[in-house]
Amino acid sequence: MTTIMFDVNTREIKVEIVMRYPAAETAEKHERILDQAAKLFRERGFSGVSVSEIMKATGLTHGPFYNHFPSKEALMAESMQHTSQKAMGKFSMVENTANGKADFIGSYLSATHRDTPGDGCLIAALAPEISREPAVRGPLTCHLADFIDKMTSQFPWPEDKPARQQAIQAIAAMVGGLVMARAVSDEALSDEILHDVLAGLTEGS
């Protein structure tokens, strides 16, 4: 088995196998694997997706997987980090206004986000499984830390309480609301959850 180290300072995943001579095309395939993995993992969970399935979705057979990653665990960690960076990049384009905040939270707590987990929040889709996967907890921790920082600084918050605390409270409600709305089989209840949580988070604006 391969041990995966995640350095919290440099935020690099250290593994044994290194990609030497990364030609452009190879790097692109590497990223396609990361993207497909992130999508499938969020749709079906880490254990619900096999390595060959990911490779097939990338247009390859299962063989060359180990030319790109030392193990499935390493892919889980790297795809986590890769997707986190992409998500944080998009975050910077949200405008720093009360409207921007309401728009962002509104789209997080939307039926669309609920119904397309493969393209959505990493935390809501995978958090419990991540709790049990040591290799992925590091990247998730950095992702959530970044998310909290962005939410704190990117949006206006009432000044009677610390902004960071309010951001954490908002994220908790968002994640919990989305997770519950997805788990429930009664569509009316699911919609009610999304609506009520959103109302609670945007009432001031």
Next chain:
Amino acid sequence: MTTIMFDVNTREIKVEIVMRYPAAETAEKHERILDQAAKLFRERGFSGVSVSEIMKATGLTHGPFYNHFPSKEALMAESMQHTSQKAMGKFSMVENTANGKADFIGSYLSATHRDTPGDGCLIAALAPEISREPAVRGPLTCHLADFIDKMTSQFPWPEDKPARQQAIQAIAAMVGGLVMARAVSDEALSDEILHDVLAGLTEGS
């Protein structure tokens, strides 16, 4: 494969195999399986626990499992419902006061609850996996509906907004806070999440 039907009205799980002649000892073993399964599922997820492991934890071998349940899927559904009923029973003993409410939310968002998922909230431990398991969504939906009802009626809420809406908002924040506190590998951040979410939910009292 076996199809499992969950009747939302009667809240009964209908399966092919019926336990005839349920002697007292057999019924007790049946319940022991349900309890061990619920504990292990919450600790490691549905797919992280094998049937034989559950039977071993119950003190049996894997053989007689299919004398008790038609499939692993059916066990998942039945253990879900069984644990939900036990949890709701305990809920009735919480006192209907502001203190009772703060105590309940405080124990939900405690380090103890975070560190012992096997004995804790079904939703926080299993929700994303449940979203992908049709057989378990029914029981989970009833569980959450009951939880919302109890939270709405059992505790005092400010009267400027609908009690049910406030209860849903509180549950979302509780579930999200617990899920994130468990996923994060930085203990200080984990504690901060628990503390901040709790502060947001009990500030009025």
Next chain:
DNA sequence: CATCAAACATGATAGTCGTCATGTATGCAA
């Protein structure tokens, strides 16, 4: 053009897991 490490495909291996088959033991019914 020749070379060589890499990425590729096919195939194999070992382990796990859900489920079933078979035989034995046990406790209620007559």
Next chain:
DNA sequence: TTGCATACATGACGACTATCATGTTTGATG
């Protein structure tokens, strides 16, 4: 006490999966 359905243990089967082995292709380098 006898008979029979049920719960039990052991063991087997088939499917799936992560990982590795082997041979082939390919593309950059000299």
